[in-house]
Amino acid sequence: MSLSNLAAIDAAHHIHPFSNMKELNAKGTRIITRGEGSHIYDAAGKKYLDAFAGLWCVNIGYGRPEIANAVFNQMNELAYYNSFFGTTNPSATLLAEKIASHTEGQLNHVFFTNSGSESTDTWLRMARVYWQAKGQPEKRVVISRRNGYHGSTVAGASLGGMKHMHGQAGADVSDIVHISQPYWFADGGEMSPEEFGLKMARELEDKINEVGADKVAAFVGEPIQGAGGVIIPPATYWPEIQRICDAYGILLVTDEVICGFGRLGSWFGHQHFGVKPDLAPVAKGLSSGYLPIGAVLVSDRVADVMINEVGDFFHGFTYSGHPVAAAAALENLRIIEDEKLVERVRDDIGPYFTKAWKSLEDHDMVYSAENVGLMAGLQMAADKTTRARYKKADDLGSFVRNVCLENGLVLRATGDRMLASPPLIITEEEVDFMVKVTRMGLDAAWKVRADYL
Ligand SMILES: *Cc1c(COP(=O)(O)O)cnc(C)c1O
Numbered sequence: 538m539s540l541s542n543l544a545a546i547d548a549a550h551h552i553h554p555f556s557n558m559k560e561l562n563a564k565g566t567r568i569i570t571r572g573e574g575s576h577i578y579d580a581a582g583k584k585y586l587d588a589f590a591g592l593w594c595v596n597i598g599y600g601r602p603e604i605a606n607a608v609f610n611q612m613n614e615l616a617y618y619n620s621f622f623g624t625t626n627p628s629a630t631l632l633a634e635k636i637a638s639h640t641e642g643q644l645n646h647v648f649f650t651n652s653g654s655e656s657t658d659t660w661l662r663m664a665r666v667y668w669q670a671k672g673q674p675e676k677r678v679v680i681s682r683r684n685g686y687h688g689s690t691v692a693g694a695s696l697g698g699m700k701h702m703h704g705q706a707g708a709d710v711s712d713i714v715h716i717s718q719p720y721w722f723a724d725g726g727e728m729s730p731e732e733f734g735l736k737m738a739r740e741l742e743d744k745i746n747e748v749g750a751d752k753v754a755a756f757v758g759e760p761i762q763g764a765g766g767v768i769i770p771p772a773t774y775w776p777e778i779q780r781i782c783d784a785y786g787i788l789l790v791t792d793e794v795i796c797g798f799g800r801l802g803s804w805f806g807h808q809h810f811g812v813k814p815d816l817a818p819v820a821k822g823l824s825s826g827y828l829p830i831g832a833v834l835v836s837d838r839v840a841d842v843m844i845n846e847v848g849d850f851f852h853g854f855t856y857s858g859h860p861v862a863a864a865a866a867l868e869n870l871r872i873i874e875d876e877k878l879v880e881r882v883r884d885d886i887g888p889y890f891t892k893a894w895k896s897l898e899d900h901d902m903v904y905s906a907e908n909v910g911l912m913a914g915l916q917m918a919a920d921k922t923t924r925a926r927y928k929k930a931d932d933l934g935s936f937v938r939n940v941c942l943e944n945g946l947v948l949r950a951t952g953d954r955m956l957a958s959p960p961l962i963i964t965e966e967e968v969d970f971m972v973k974v975t976r977m978g979l980d981a982a983w984k985v986r987a988d989y990l
Pocket of ligand 1: 653657686763794820821
């Protein structure tokens, strides 16, 4: 099968997610055929350093035979059974225990799903059912943030704060309201980041008072917003959010779909920021993307009510606790443990990456290059002192991304921010390559920056 044949077939039959299909069909899709370590290869044999870990998920890197073997063995043993009618399978049960063991007792219970979006739907229903069971059924409202991302089911799109998604039948779930994101560069004005972090957190308090605390079920936020542009909140933000949730007795939900499983140099993002969630959806790094699987991690506080008061939660998926996906995830977590990848990100490659990435701040295009562990964002600015922005920000980001791509590096662009989220196994040489090629992209952009002002 020739390349042009496959591209033509794809254009004729395959509708891609989050893609302008008219443009894509005209241009032809890139066809990825192989992955090994931190690299992917396209059908023409070109090699790329995948500094985005697929879609924030391939934490252990590509091509691990251990996962392939675990999946092979599980399929031969038991390819499928459900966990609905009083049954389980060993992989699902052991996976629940293994995940809980990394939460320091905070999240002792696990509900399995197949994706981050399904996890969003699951905790949203669970949070409302929790308050119902506690005799406060009017506590239904969930507060989330503009420019947050929680998936693209109807509940995911509604809870997320993406305007373009809301515009496409994406704000249909009732009793969801949004507050601002803690994006200091864009909205902080003359405030210090610390003052601004407090101000943004206190929008939660204002919103609770506006809606009425007796109507608010939960607040949800990604520890660091991913798809929104790797927005790293000021240090004052999360502790204040915790204080407010405690003071008003509302559930705190941290969406750990990206931050979970080592990316920030902690097992979970809430541990990095020192907060104690009641519920935490996960997916992506749970299996390093080798098979689709997600989960909602549940605290004793919520689980006690779900188990002892609700009893039967009328919710679940045919593939909840799928044995093969669970076997892949178990082996993935074994690798993360045995190779000490979380510690590696915290103490070793993370600090190395920070230094290398930060070196880009001397570039004329760059306002800041920040990261926590191996989750990074680079902010471009038209004026480094006033924080003035390029008007054609989306085109600028795409331009830099495309130059990087031509030179063998996969990065992501969100407007005038370049995003990186490499596999946790990335080497120092690969980090150096990443920063070198990113600089090439920025150099190229500097020459044509007038086009984007
Ligand atoms: C990717 C993502 C989701 C959705 O996960 P899917 O598996 O794509 O449904 C939810 N929340 C966050 C923070 C994500 O990054």
